[in-house]
Amino acid sequence: MHRKLLLLSLAVGTAAGGAAVLLQSVIRWIRTGLNALSGGAGNGWMVLVLPGIGMLLSLIFCKYIIKDNIGHGVTKALVAVSKNDSRIRPHNMWSSVLASGVTIGFGGSVGAEAPIVYTGAAIGSNLARWTGMSYRNMTILLGCGASAAVAGIFKAPLAGVLFTLEILLFNISMTSMIPLLLSTVSATVVSYLFLGPQTPFQCTLSAFTMRNIPFYILLGLFCGACSIYFIRTTLGMEDWLGKLRNRYVKWALCALGLGILLFLFPPLWGEGYDSLGVLLQGGELGLEGGSPLSFMLEKPVLVPVLFLLILLLKVFSMTFTNAGGGVGGTFGPTLFVGAIAGFVLARTLNLLSLDVPEQNFVLVGMAGLMAGVMQAPMTAIFLIAEISGGYELLLPLILTSAVSFGATRLVEKYSIYTKRIAMTGELLTHDSDQAVLTLLKLDSLVEKDFQPVRIDDTLGSLVEAVSSSQRNLFPVLDEKQHFQGCVSLEDIRRDMFQTQLYATKHVFNYMHSVPAYIYEGENMESVMNKFETTGAWNLPVVKEDRTYVGFVSKSKIFSAYRDELRLVSAD
DSSP, rough: OOHHHHHHHHHHHHHHHHHHHHHHHHHHHHHHHHHHHSSSSTSSSHHHHHHHHHHHHHHHHHIIIOOSOOOHHHHHHHHHHHHHHTTOOOOTHHHHHHHHHHHHTTSSBSHHHHHHHHHHHHHHHHHHHTTTTOOOHHHHHHHHHHHHHHHHHOOHHHHHHIIIIIIIIOOOSSSTHHHHHHHHHHHHHHHHHHHHOOOSSSOOOOOOGGGGGHHHHHHHHHHHHHHHHHHHHEEEHHHHHHHHHHHHHHHHHHHHHHHHHHHHGHHHHHHHHHHHHHHHHHHOOOTTTOOOTGGGGGGGGHHHHHHHHHHHHHHHHHHHHTTTTTOBSHHHHHHHHHHHHHHHHHHHHHHOOOOOOOOHHHHHHHHHHHHHHHOHHHHHHHHHHHHHHHHHGGHHHHHHHHHHHHHHHHSSSSTTTTHHHHHHOOOOSSSSHHHHHHHOOGGGGGGGOOEEEEETTHHHHHHHHHHHOOOOOOEOOTTTBBEEEEEOOOOOOOTTOOOGGGGTTTGGGGGGSOOEEEETTTTTTHHHHHHHHOOOEEEEEEOOTBBEEEEEEEHHHHHHHHHHHHHHHOO
């Protein structure tokens, strides 16, 4: 392993761990300051107004200062790997920390994990670029930054590595894991030094008993259903809100919707981790701030109904926050919804006198929803075990996560991070063949040394073009440079030495059409499908208006594919 790469992975891990500590500190400082000014973030107008102010500040920052959209950090990191040669803009090393800190500190109902993952990935990407690393090593350091960010914010080094392997990187060799391990360990050490040794979630758990296995299977199915709801509702709401072109109208609508939801359901405030702590300790969660729905807590049968509403509406509060200009992720809300799902099921079973440990189900539900929404079951299992110290529940964590993952995968092929990217054909996968095709860029494969001819040129002019060309294929263009067809050497072989035909025959007498067009910027999977369907060896590349660009050949693609596969598979 290259010594330089190992040293850089340590540096990236340390910096990403520091960024994770900084983000948590920014959120805490803002909340402390706001509480000191108002006497509590859950009181009256604070809940209605503050989150909207935070969203507006974030919106102004992104629009006028950095002039970039920095939401959906994990998805953007995936796009950087698959489409942008693992390059991320330098401002992302700090802008996500500031914008998400303000958003969450003011009560935005999102998580801090995706912004810090994007921050860590940006640190790795830019440090690699500044030190002249190759694309492959830049990708590894981007992964180091992302895994270190997860490890730093959760103090979970193993989960950080698994997160990167399951979600961000593809087909990584065993020796390439060493930088990932070094970065996560260094980030965890930084987090321990500044934030102390305690785990993020303190739990009061009961011993696992075999009699509860059917209930954990049921929890897995419930988490699978909640995962499908989470993914589809989130993406559907984003599409609907995305139709509003005026950013400030969208902000006003989202701020109003979020304020109302937070007033009615105070546990939706911020990341929701305080509420999770209460549930994991076996306490009873209340509705502070004078919510008119507090009466539901007084009737035991209505308690699971109330929390089912909180579960369903968390997706709305999260989407309102992000769509209204806030910066945050779905990671934290996924943990929150999973915990509430576990609580709802356990409380319902207990109302039926089945006597199950609610804290255990809260914890396992967090893993179940992660496995479904993120489609990363290994990350879910070990992250929840690490952040809670709940290794004695490893069996139900595995069981519920596997069932949830399987149930979700039957309906949703892609995770919430990858679904939109997959629709564009730009998603890297763990399938090496598909991954290499994704990494190939059409622009680098277009051959432009073909000699174009005009459709009304004479045979004599065509023969002159043949004599000065190294190719045996000639694109035929009109006066506007639009592609009309092509002529091959074989088409004119019989007439090219009959000089008496040079003035009477024209290009259009020999021209033939092509079986398919390749459009500029088209993804390589689609390109290969066209070659396979048509059986062609060369296909023209054109713009949307059929302006000629060049040709792409099957031999050129195979050569580039072989080179890329060698690079991807190298240790």
